[in-house]
Amino acid sequence: VYMAKLDLNRVSMPRQAPGLRARNFNEVALGYSLEQAQAEAGRCIQCPRHPCIDGCPVEIDIPGFIKAVGDGDMPEAVRILKDKNSLPGICGRVCPQETQCEATCVLAKKGAPIAIGRLERYVADWERANMELVSSPVVQPTPTGKxxxxxxxxxxxxxxxxxxxxxxxxxxxxxxxxxxxxxxxxxxxxxxxxxxxxxxxxxxxxxxxxxxxxxxxxxxxxxxxxxxxxxxxxxxxGPGAGAPMFLNILGENLNGIYSANEFLTRVNLMKAYRFPEYDTP
Incomplete structure (x- = not known):
């Protein structure tokens, strides 16, 4: 009965219009407003078994930070997130929540799961815009000497x-x-x-x-x-997998042939998308 009263559709995140985003490199997803974030947080039923935590690789207290968002207590939401995750702004954008925490959300059985990643992003973005409102951890770790x-x-x-x-x-x-x-x-x-x-x-x-x-x-x-x-x-x-694997096919070493790694490096680090402002070779 309770499930039937819930909004099973998640709050949509604003995005750049296709005609506009095709002409710039600015972020496509624009993020929630406070009202949208609290509306989405209000969909969370705070279930007692919280399977979303089990679905999170770092075991963030997801119901806890979502409740803080719903209550408007953003500093507390920041504290809860950063207790387990030091990179919430990154994870809120590129972590595959759809196969992890959101996949285990009980609402997914009847409709759309809570937009956990979008809410994490909102909290991280709020922190960057309101640093003066977020207190530093009071307890500093005791140096181990290691x-x-x-x-x-x-x-x-x-x-x-x-x-x-x-x-x-x-x-x-x-x-x-x-x-x-x-x-x-x-x-x-x-x-x-x-x-x-x-x-x-x-x-x-x-x-x-x-x-x-x-x-x-x-x-x-x-x-x-x-x-x-x-x-x-x-x-x-943790050196990553930065070296590309080639196919050993004819012509792959010719001028003008790029691996995906080199192409992305030229675009991202060398700002090729801002040519001629950046003269990327």
């Missing part, structure tokens, strides 16, 4: 580094490129994941005390053995 090296600053490396720092370890990220973020920076277009979002969350990880060494190619400029011999007790390897 040093950990993290190879790669993609989503795995950033997450590992943040979680380790929260435990009190001294963490240094070694990133091969000249910017941190890994595939989040070079592999996902601006209209899908704006780079200022990625940079803001990289900055948050750094604010936890994580050092980030750029232009450091582990395996070339420094080895894992070098890291262990220099005082790191552990090394986390």
């Amino acid at each position: 040093r950990v090296a993290v190879v790669g600053s993609g989503p795995a490396g950033l997450t590992a580094a943040a979680d380790l720092a929260k435990l009190g370890h001294s963490v240094t990220i070694f990133e091969a490129l000249h910017v941190a973020g890994g595939v989040l920076m070079y592999g996902i277009p601006e209209f899908r994941l704006p780079k200022d979002i990625v940079q803001a969350e990289v900055n948050y990880v750094a604010s936890l005390g994580v050092r980030i060494e750029l232009d450091s190619v582990v395996g070339k400029t420094i080895s894992v053995d070098d890291l262990l011999n220099s005082g790191y007790q552990a090394v986390f390897l």
